[in-house]
Amino acid sequence: MFVRKSALAASVLAGGMALGGGQALAATDILIGGGAVTGVYYQVALQACAIINKQAADKLNCVGRPALGSVFNVNAVSRGLLDFGVAQSDANYNAWNGAADWDGKKVENLRSVFSVHPETVLLVTRKDTGIKSVEDLKGKSVNIGNPGSGQRGNAMDVLEMYGLDPEKDLNAQGLQQGEASRALVDQKIDAFFYTVGNPSAAIEDPANSTQIDLVDVNSDAIKKFVEERPYYVMTTIPAGTYRGVDEPTETYAVKATMVTSSDVSEETVYDFVKTFFDNFDAFKASNAAFKDLDPKEMLDGLTAPMHPGAEKYFKEKGWM
Structure with a gap:
């Protein structure tokens, strides 16, 4: 994988060399793909980059960018x-396996x-749809997620x-x-699936624009499905997490994971993680x-091998 360099740092380097001072090194560009701009994945990418750049x-x-989701x-x-x-x-697991x-790749x-x-x-549904x-x-208009998103796979499993x-x-x-959130308010769809951190x-x-409900996803088949897969867990969304949803909602959860490629250098990954x-x-x-995250628990839910750059930092911290 070629190493990209930031234009600003490159210009500084060029200037330094022109002045005869020239030991400055260009910063390595890194690009992080998140998810939809209204989702938490995009915030992971955006906020991580804000810290790195500061x-x-x-x-x-x-640079943290919106993207099409887990598969993409x-x-x-x-x-x-x-x-x-x-x-x-689950995408991490499926891709590695x-x-x-x-499938087979x-x-x-x-x-x-x-x-x-x-x-x-x-x-998620509107209260006026009668979906409980x-x-x-059955017979309703439902958003199952765009192709290339992890939520689409989850929706297909649930259905x-x-x-x-x-x-x-x-x-x-x-x-x-x-688009799905707006379509629900505009009554263009009756419900949507979404896999996301809360709130x-x-x-x-x-x-905040209409009356919504969260529907339990907790059948016996779902519970058996979760028990058989180490990257899932049953969980409950507390009442009051969202306006108008006054009862707890039982469903299942995955973890968001940050992934990279073995082609990215150990130095780059180490600097990023540190x-x-x-x-x-x-x-x-x-x-x-993110408010309840514990760094020592952020090595859980991973399937693909740890990148050596990340492993180096975690061993330094005594976390692995």
Whole structure:
């Protein structure tokens, strides 16, 4: 993988050489793929880069961008189009094991960096739709997530376990999350699936514009599904997390994970991880979904091998 250099740092280097002072080194550009702009993945990418650019501008020039989600980010990292990407723990598992979207095509150069926040599989509806259970989606217009997103895979799993065929039993939409949130308010869809950390603006925004409900995703089949997979856990969204949702909601969760490629240098990953965790309080304070994170627990939920640059830092800290 070629090393990109920031234009600003390159110009400084050129200037320094022209003045005869020339030992300055250009900062390495790194690009992090997040998710929809209303989702927490984008905040992971954005806030991580804010820390990097403030604290390590001499070494790294970081850009966090919205992206299409877990599957897209894993593939883009593997192909060298992204240096880092945020992906669900189930996508991390499936890519490394050659399953699901990567059936028979293991992503050999995928590497784990750290995990972030837990993400719940949510089914959001308006109160006026009469949808009280997953089975009630039959005949309804439902957003299952855009192709390339982890939430689409989760939605397909849920529908299958509840005996629903998205092509025959409902009007399935493939909107990105910002579009889906607006479509729910505008009554263009009846419900949407979304896998996200809580609280999320993608749920708060429609909750502030219309009356919403969260639907339990907790059938016996779901619980068995979770028990058989180490990267899932059953969880509960507390009552009052979102406006108008006054009862707790039982569902299951994955973890967001930061991934990279074995082609990214050990030095680059080490500098990124060290700067991020040495300034972790700033990250925790940047979004409500991060406020309860414990750095020592951010090595959980990872499947692909740890990148040597990340491993070096974690061993220095005594976390592994």
